[in-house]
Amino acid sequence: MIPGAFEYHRPETLGEATGLLSQLGDSARVLAGGHSLIPMMKLRMAAPEHLIDLAAIADLRGIAVGDDIRIGAMVTQAELIAHDGLAAACPLLREAALQIADPQVRYVGTVGGNVANGDPGNDMPGLMQCLGARYSLAGPGGTREVAARDFYISAYETARADDEILTGILVPHPAPGTGYAYEKQKRKIGDYATAAAAVTIGRNGASVAMTNLADRPIWSEAAGKALAAGDAAGAVAAALAEIDPGDDNRGPAEFKRHVAGVMLRRAIDRARARMG
Amino acid sequence: MAKMHVKMTVNGTQVEALAEPRTLLIHFLREELGITGPHIGCETSHCGACTVDVDGRSVKSCTMFVGQANGASVTTVEGLVNPDGSLGVLQEMFREHHGLQCGFCTPGMITRAHRLLQENPNPSEEEVRFGMSGNLCRCTGYQNIVKAIMAAAAVLRGEKEAAE
Numbered sequence: 001m002i003p004g005a006f007e008y009h010r011p012e013t014l015g016e017a018t019g020l021l022s023q024l025g026d027s028a029r030v031l032a033g034g035h036s037l038i039p040m041m042k043l044r045m046a047a048p049e050h051l052i053d054l055a056a057i058a059d060l061r062g063i064a065v066g067d068d069i070r071i072g073a074m075v076t077q078a079e080l081i082a083h084d085g086l087a088a089a090c091p092l093l094r095e096a097a098l099q100i101a102d103p104q105v106r107y108v109g110t111v112g113g114n115v116a117n118g119d120p121g122n123d124m125p126g127l128m129q130c131l132g133a134r135y136s137l138a139g140p141g142g143t144r145e146v147a148a149r150d151f152y153i154s155a156y157e158t159a160r161a162d163d164e165i166l167t168g169i170l171v172p173h174p175a176p177g178t179g180y181a182y183e184k185q186k187r188k189i190g191d192y193a194t195a196a197a198a199v200t201i202g203r204n205g206a207s208v209a210m211t212n213l214a215d216r217p218i219w220s221e222a223a224g225k226a227l228a229a230g231d232a233a234g235a236v237a238a239a240l241a242e243i244d245p246g247d248d249n250r251g252p253a254e255f256k257r258h259v260a261g262v263m264l265r266r267a268i269d270r271a272r273a274r275m276g
Numbered sequence: 277m278a279k280m281h282v283k284m285t286v287n288g289t290q291v292e293a294l295a296e297p298r299t300l301l302i303h304f305l306r307e308e309l310g311i312t313g314p315h316i317g318c319e320t321s322h323c324g325a326c327t328v329d330v331d332g333r334s335v336k337s338c339t340m341f342v343g344q345a346n347g348a349s350v351t352t353v354e355g356l357v358n359p360d361g362s363l364g365v366l367q368e369m370f371r372e373h374h375g376l377q378c379g380f381c382t383p384g385m386i387t388r389a390h391r392l393l394q395e396n397p398n399p400s401e402e403e404v405r406f407g408m409s410g411n412l413c414r415c416t417g418y419q420n421i422v423k424a425i426m427a428a429a430a431v432l433r434g435e436k437e438a439a440e
Contacts, residue, residue: 007297038321189409
């Protein structure tokens with residue numbers, strides 16, 4: 001499987017990268033870890049004429065735990081998992097990242113790529129919605145932030161403009177004692193979720209998001225409110241009312257709906273057990 | 277499309293070549309350099325037969341463009357032999373514990389296991405299974421693969437000597 005021909009660019013600064021992207025327009029794609037884009041290029045479902053590899057841009061790397069938690073777009077899943085300060089500040093991130101793909105993919109696949117790509121099967125988008133994260137975007141007009149809960153429009157369609165690059169993710173610190181869980185049903189290691197649920201419960205309320213059960217991640221405000229009021233069954237019912245799974249080789253929609261309910265209930269139970 | 281100049285260290289040897297940017301690392305290793313240890317299995321980043329080590333990371337080389345490995349240090353199963361050319365510890369333990377049947381997945385298994393043991397020299401069996409979960413063996417010889425890696429870990433820790 002040989003991808004179409006392209007020209008390879010490796011800018012060393014963010015300004016160079018956004019400049020290239022503006023200049024090359026639709027014929028260019030940015031390359032993070034490439035573990036979504038390269039398979040698509042091998043299938044010739046994507047055939048960019050230019051690839052702008054973000055790997056050499058130091059500003060896109062690194063994890064900083066300060067007033068917020070900042071995760072650079074080019075941080076790999078393996079780097080996220082290995083970061084003890086991050087795991088102490090927000091353990092849900094490590095728990096979920098360990099359920100993504102397989103070890104080799106996690107060494108290369110990036111958090112930024114996972115959230116920016118808009119693939120409804122990716123785990124990080126729902127997770128970031130659950131955590132109330134914000135994304136930093138840089139374009140020719142400067143930088144801006146978009147809430148993860150406002151970012152996803154439909155499959156592969158997001159609030160990111162074509163000439164913008166997602167540079168990092170800002171995650172607010174969960175309140176002390178917040179219970180959390182990420183539950184994912186998959187057919188095998190490396191598969192996308194048949195259904196997955198992210199839950200936090202703490203003194204600031206509760207939050208519920210579902211993965212791969214619609215053309216975008218589903219953060220359910222109603223489910224979070226029900227859960228904060230102590231109504232787990234109501235939270236599950238509210239979340240199931242908002243998902244819209246389709247039939248595919250992971251099963252018919254009714255099956256996915258069933259699995260979604262089970263995953264969410266398990267995530268709620270585990271998050272409650274972990275509350276401090 | 278213009279070729280790009282690529283430079284990397286492969287199994288300790290500096291290599292330089294011109295390559296089309298769309299060249300995948302696995303094709304560069306096998307076709308340009310003649311290093312055929314890493315295998316092409318599924319070509320869809322599932323099976324792990326093409327696993328190589330790139331700057332201390334286990335990577336599926338069917339899912340990395342050669343430019344992404346430009347300047348990197350790459351190790352394949354060929355690079356895991358002892359300096360005298362005899363089998364390295366992991367290779368020897370795979371032989372001793374029958375960790376291979378048809379052998380197709382073996383280079384990827386051993387290269388991945390090498391990185392796993394670098395990061396965790398004393399893994400539990402469960403940690404080995406989780407750490408090896410990106411490599412498929414279609415002979416389904418997983419029990420002996422896990423045994424071989426556990427044995428190699430013990431030898432590398434100096435707790436056990438390899439049988440002659």
